[in-house]
Amino acid sequence: MINDNNQLLYNINNLHQIYNGRTILNINHLSIYKQEILAIVGPNGAGKSTLLRILNFLEAAHNGQIYFDGESIEKTPSIHTIRKVAMMFQNPQLLNKSVRSNIEYGLKLRGKRSNELVLQETLKNVGLNQYAQNKVSSLSGGELQRVAIARTLILNTKALLLDEPTSNLDPYNTDLIEQLIRTHHKLHKSTIVLVTHNLHQARRLAHRCALLLDGNLIEISSTKDFFEKPNDKRVSEFIHGKIIY
Amino acid sequence: MPNSLTESISLILSLDKDLIDITLLTLRITLSSLTLSIIIGLPIGTLLGLSRHIPARGFIMAFLYTGMGLPPVVVGLVVFILLSRSGPMGHLEWLFSPNAMILAQTIIALPIIVGLTMASTGSTHPSLPQQVTSLGATKLQTAITILSESKYGLLAAIAATYGRIVAEVGAVLLVGGNIETKTRVLTTAIVLETRKGAFGFALGLGLILLTITFVANIILLRFGNWNNDQR
Numbered sequence: 169m170i171n172d173n174n175q176l177l178y179n180i181n182n183l184h185q186i187y188n189g190r191t192i193l194n195i196n197h198l199s200i201y202k203q204e205i206l207a208i209v210g211p212n213g214a215g216k217s218t219l220l221r222i223l224n225f226l227e228a229a230h231n232g233q234i235y236f237d238g239e240s241i242e243k244t245p246s247i248h249t250i251r252k253v254a255m256m257f258q259n260p261q262l263l264n265k266s267v268r269s270n271i272e273y274g275l276k277l278r279g280k281r282s283n284e285l286v287l288q289e290t291l292k293n294v295g296l297n298q299y300a301q302n303k304v305s306s307l308s309g310g311e312l313q314r315v316a317i318a319r320t321l322i323l324n325t326k327a328l329l330l331d332e333p334t335s336n337l338d339p340y341n342t343d344l345i346e347q348l349i350r351t352h353h354k355l356h357k358s359t360i361v362l363v364t365h366n367l368h369q370a371r372r373l374a375h376r377c378a379l380l381l382d383g384n385l386i387e388i389s390s391t392k393d394f395f396e397k398p399n400d401k402r403v404s405e406f407i408h409g410k411i412i413y
Numbered sequence: 414m415p416n417s418l419t420e421s422i423s424l425i426l427s428l429d430k431d432l433i434d435i436t437l438l439t440l441r442i443t444l445s446s447l448t449l450s451i452i453i454g455l456p457i458g459t460l461l462g463l464s465r466h467i468p469a470r471g472f473i474m475a476f477l478y479t480g481m482g483l484p485p486v487v488v489g490l491v492v493f494i495l496l497s498r499s500g501p502m503g504h505l506e507w508l509f510s511p512n513a514m515i516l517a518q519t520i521i522a523l524p525i526i527v528g529l530t531m532a533s534t535g536s537t538h539p540s541l542p543q544q545v546t547s548l549g550a551t552k553l554q555t556a557i558t559i560l561s562e563s564k565y566g567l568l569a570a571i572a573a574t575y576g577r578i579v580a581e582v583g584a585v586l587l588v589g590g591n592i593e594t595k596t597r598v599l600t601t602a603i604v605l606e607t608r609k610g611a612f613g614f615a616l617g618l619g620l621i622l623l624t625i626t627f628v629a630n631i632i633l634l635r636f637g638n639w640n641n642d643q644r
Contacts, residue, residue, distance in 0.1 A: 226543050251549040277548060277550050278549055
C-alpha cells in the first residue's frame with residue numbers, strides 16, 4: 169500500500185504519443201499513486217523523457233485519457249493545475265542570475281514571497297548557503313545540479329518529476345541529491361517520478377519501478393519484485409544488461 | 414582643419430541656439446522612432462525567436478535580414494509617395510514634418526530590431542522555455558524570462574537600432590525636407606553646412622552627433638550593468 173487509501177495522482181489510459189508518424193509512447197494503462205516514488209527505467213530512446221513531459225503537461229498526448237488528481241486533463245490545463253507539478257530536466261538550464269534568485273524563481277512566478285527560513289534551510293541542504301549571492305556561472309556541474317533540484321523542491325508541488333537528476337555527477341553529489349529527495353519525500357509526501365539509468369539508485373529510492381521499452385510499459389511493480397522476481401523476462405534481461413540497443 | 418575644429422568647439426561651448434534646436438529635434442525624432450521600434454519590434458522578434466516551428470520561418474528570416482540592409486533613400490521615397498498629397502496617406506498631411514521622419518526611421522529600424530531580437534531570444538537554450546514553464550511560468554512570464562535572459566543581445570539590438578536611426582540622412586532628407594527650425598536634424602544640417610562650406614558648424618554638429626550617440630550607449634551599458642554582470 170502506497171498511501172492510506174491507495175489514492176491515485178495520475179490515472180492514464182491508452183496513451184499514445186507520435187512524432188512524425190513514429191510511435192514514441194504506447195501505454196495501455198499507468199497509475200501513479202499519491203505519495204509514492206516511482207522509478208522509470210529503460211534504455212535511451214524508450215520514451216521516458218517524453219512521458220515526463222506529458223506528465224508535466226508540457227506536451228499534449230496524441231491521444232489517451234489522463235486524469236491528474238481526479239481532474240481530466242484537456243490539451244491545455246489551467247495554470248493552477250500546471251503549478252501542481254514541477255520537473256527537473258536532464259540538462260537543467262539555470263537563469264543567468266544568483267543562486268538565490270534561481271531557487272526563488274518558481275515561487276516568484278506564483279506571486280509568493282520566499283520564506284527566509286525555508287530559503288536558508290534549502291540553501292543549507294544543498295550545501296550552497298555560502299554561495300547564495302554568487303552568479304550560477306561561477307558554479308561547478310555538481311553545484312548547478314543542486315541549484316536545479318533546490319529550485320524544484322522548494323515549490324512543494326504535489327508531483328515532482330526528476331529526469332536523471334544525478335546523471336554525470338560524482339558519488340558525493342549523487343548521494344547528496346538522493347538524500348535531498350528522500351528528506352523532501354519524508355517531509356512533504358509528494359509524489360515523485362524519477363527517470364534514471366542508475367538501477368542502484370532506482371532500487372535505493374523507489375517504492376515501485378517501471379520498465380519502458382520502445383514506448384511500451386513492460387512491467388510496473390514494487391521495487392523488490394521488480395529486481396528480485398520480475399514477471400517479464402525482458403525486465404530481468406534489462407536489469408542484467410542483456411538488452412542491447 | 415584646425416581652425417574648423419576650434420570654431421566647432423567654441424560653437425558648442427557657446428550653446429548656440431540653432432545648434433541646441435537641431436540637437437533637441439534630433440533627439441526627439443530619434444527617441445520617438447526608437448520607442449516605436451521597440452514597442453513593435455521587440456514582441457515580434459521575441460515571438461519569432463521562441464516559435465522555432467512556425468511555417469516559413471526561413472523565409473521570414475531572409476526577409477528580415479534583407480530589411481536590415483534596406484537603402485534609406487528607398488524607404489524615404491516610398492514614405493514620400495505614401496504621404497504625398499495624392500498618396501494613400503496624404504490626408505494625414507505629414508510630409509515635411511517630424512512625423513514623416515519618425516515614420517521613415519521606424520520603417521528603417523524595424524527589421525534591425527526584429528531580426529536582432531529574434532536572433533538573441535532564439536539563441537537561448539531550446540529547452541529553456543519548457544524548463545521555465547515546468548516551474549510554473551505562464552506564457553507571458555516565460556516570454557519575460559527569455560527576454561531577461563537575452564538581455565545583452567537585446568541591448569545590442571537597441572544600440573544597433575539607435576545607431577542606425579540617429580545616423581540616418583537619406584530618408585529624413587527626402588521626407589523631412591531639411592526645413593530650418595522644423596525638420597532640420599543633425600545629419601541633414603551637416604549635409605547642408607558642408608555644401609555651404611561652413612565646415613566649423615558642420616564639424617560642431619558632427620561632434621554633437623557623436624557625443625549623443627556615445628552618451629546613449631553609456632546609458633544602455635549602465636542599464637545592462639555590462640561592466641560587472643557579464644557571463
